[in-house]
Amino acid sequence: MSFPSTHLSLVRRVRSGDAETRARAQDALAAVYWAPIYAHVRLSHHQEPADAEDLTQGFFVDALRRDLFARYDPGRARFRTFVRRCVDSYVANALQAEQRLKRGGGAAFVPIDVADVETRLTGEVEATDPDALFHREWVRSVLVSAIAKLHERYEASGRAVHLALFESYDMVASNDERPTYAELASRHDIPTTQVTNWLAATRRDFRAIVLETLRDLSGSEEEFRDEARALLGTTT
C-alpha cells in the first residue's frame, strides 16, 4: 500500500493555492485535532475546561488567520508533532498577553464536544506525559473519524445491517455487553455465517478507511508508515 502520487493528503492540501481547497482541508484537520489539542491544553497547560475550550478555538482561528498549517515542512517533523508545538507556542503567547478572549473571542470555529473529552480526563489532574496524552487523544480522533467515514459510505450504499452489526459487536462500551454472533443473527434475522462474513467485510473496510485517514493526515509516505505503526502497531 504505497503513498499514491496522485492523492494529495489533507496536510498537503492545507498548502494549496486554492483558498477553498485550503479551507476544506483546514476544517477536516481541525475535526481530527481538536480533541487532542483540547486535552493537551487542559492537562499540560493546566487550564480549566472553559479556558481550554477557548484556547483551542483561539488556536484554530489563529491558525486559519496565519495559514499556520501551510507552513508545515514534512522533512522536519511529523505533522502532529508540528501541531503540538504550534499549540504550545500559541498557548504560551496567549496566556502571557492575556488575550485569549480577544483571540478566541468566543468564535466557534470547530464544533467541540467538551463534555465527551472531560469524561475521559476525569481524575487526571495533569498530563504526566504530554506526548502520551496527545497520542491517546489523537488515536481516538482518527478512529472516530474513520467510523464517521464508514457510516457515510455504508449508508450511501445501503449496507445498514452491516453497520448495525459492526456497532453492536465492535463498538460496545464494555466487553461484557458484546452479543454473540448467534444473538446478532437472531436480532437481524440472518444466518450466523452471514454475521461472520459481513462483520469480516466491514472490519476489512474499516481497517482500509483507518489507513486512508492516516494517509490523509500525513505529509509523506514515511510519515504515513510511521503513523500506521504508531496506531496499528502492537497494542498489547
Add this chain to the structure above:
Amino acid sequence: MTARLSDAAIAHLRELVTTPARGTEPRYEITAHIGEGGMGTVYLARDRELDRDVALKVLRDPVPDDDDRARILREARILASLEHPGIVPVHDVGTLPDGRLFYVMKHVRGERFDEFARAERSRAELLRAFLQVCDAVAFAHAAGVIHRDLKPQNVMLGAFGEVLVLDWGVAKASGASLADQDESSRNAEAAGTPGYMAPEQLQGVADERADVYGLGGVLFFLLTQQHPATASATGDPWADNLVPGPLRAICDRARASDPSARYPSVGALAGDVASYLDALPVAAYREGLVERIRRVVVRHQTAILLVLAYLVVRVALLIFARP
C-alpha cells in the same frame, strides 16, 4: 456523526485493525495473541484442515513494503531449511486478506527459558538445557545460518523436555542455497538485543562467534538470574554470587569483546560446559591443585566412597574380629 466511544471500545477497535480478523483466512482461525517477535506478532491459531493448534506469525508492520515481505519470507525459508528437533518447524506461508504475509509454525507449549530458569532449578538441569540450545545453534551454523539474536526469551522449553530456539527474524544465511536471501538480512546486521548482541554486530559484522557471544549471555543469565547488560553496568558482574570459577571462565570467554578471544565455535563452548558437568577439566579455566583434587574427588566420588567403605570395613574387622 459524533461517536462517543469508551476506552474499552477504542482498545477493541485498535485490536481489530491490528489483529487478523477471525474468519478472514480460510484455513487458519486466529484464537489468541501469543507474543511479539523481532518483526512480527505471533498468534495462536487453529488449523481447520488438520484440526490442530499452530503458531501464526504475522508481519507487524501494518503497511508492509517489499523489503518487509522479503524479510518475513526469508525468515520462513531459513527456518524451513533447518530441520532439527531444536528448531521450530515451519508448516506453511500465506497472505492475509489485508495483504500482510504470515507463516505458520509448530505451536510450542511450554515455558520461555528465562521463566524456566527463574523457577527453582538445579544448575545441572539448566546447563543440560543450555547444551540442547547449543546443539540447535551449532546445527544452524553447519547449515550456514547465524541466529544473531540469541537470548533466554528466544528459547522455549516444551513440556516433554524439548528445547526450541525461536525467532530467527534477524538470522543471517550465508549458505549457497540461501545466498539469494541474504540481501535483506544486511539491513538487519545491527539488529539484536543489548547485553546479548556481540559488539561487532554494531559494526555490521556477524559470524558464528556472534552467536557464541549471545550464548555466553544466555549462560550468564542462567547462572546469575541477571540480565548481562545490567550486571556489567554495575561493575563486577560476578560480584555477590556463588558461581564456580570454571563456569565463570566459560562465560567470560564466550562473552569476550574481541571475537578472536572467544570460543571459535558453539561446539567448543558446549564442549567446555559438558566437561564441567562431567567434572572434567575446562579449557577456559586454569585450576589450582585444591580445585583439581576436589574435581577428581567429585568425578570419582562413587569409586572413592566404595574404596573408603571397603577400608572402613577392613579396619572394623581388624579391630572387632581380633581373637
